[in-house]
Amino acid sequence: MVLNIVKLLKKLFFTVWSWKLGREKQLTNAAVTAINRVIANVPVLDDRYYETRDHSNQGCFYYPEPEAGKPVVFPGQCDPGIQAAANFNMTAFQGIWHEIETYPKEQQSGQCINHRYTLGTANYLNLVSSNVIDEILGVTNSRVTFASAQDSSGRLVINLTSGGTSEFKYVITTLFRSR
Incomplete structure (x- = not known):
């Protein structure tokens, strides 16, 4: 009985995946225009469903896996906002x-x-x-x-x-x- 419901749901609904991929971290205006033309001609594609991915240093930050005896190297630049102790004695x-x-x-x-x-x-x-x-x-x-x-x-x-x-x-x- 459950199997029949699953088969019925698969006939009534389907999942769509779509990606906007680029060689750079941001799409060029020409690429955006070309992608928008495709989206406009495919009925199940709509800009409101796309999730923007953050490729900034902050968005790409991760904690590396610790390796015994090896320095911990983080991606990106050191945070210039880190405050050192004031009036160091x-x-x-x-x-x-x-x-x-x-x-x-x-x-x-x-x-x-x-x-x-x-x-x-x-x-x-x-x-x-x-x-x-x-x-x-x-x-x-x-x-x-x-x-x-x-x-x-x-x-x-x-x-x-x-x-x-x-x-x-x-x-x-x-x-x-x-x-």
Whole structure:
């Protein structure tokens, strides 16, 4: 009995799929005109049923699958609206910070990762980072400065002493004391 109803419904109704595809993320005016001509001549096609797809950076954003030991790479550009901590206090940031959890990074891996910041002269911090890999201690030295002399937020530049590479970091918030 149920099978007969399904067969009857299939005779009375049908499903239509239609796509508007393009090689670019937006259709050209000529393509829109050509597609509209086709839609006008096919009785079951109507513009009100089409759903617009978002191909912007925001629309195409996704969280990549985590891979152990590999950096997390997101599609698109870094969000310029991320706010760093206002009035970042380098003096209060001094001391040892223990890396409890982290996204994987190429610059440093292993266990027991610690960062010791000491105040240098001329508004910078000296940074000594240590890590342990296969029971071998590794150490890197760096200098930390504000990203801009006019900006005292937590936008920082870390200049590695060996290799001469620079990394931009944002301190978004911090508790200078954890007690």
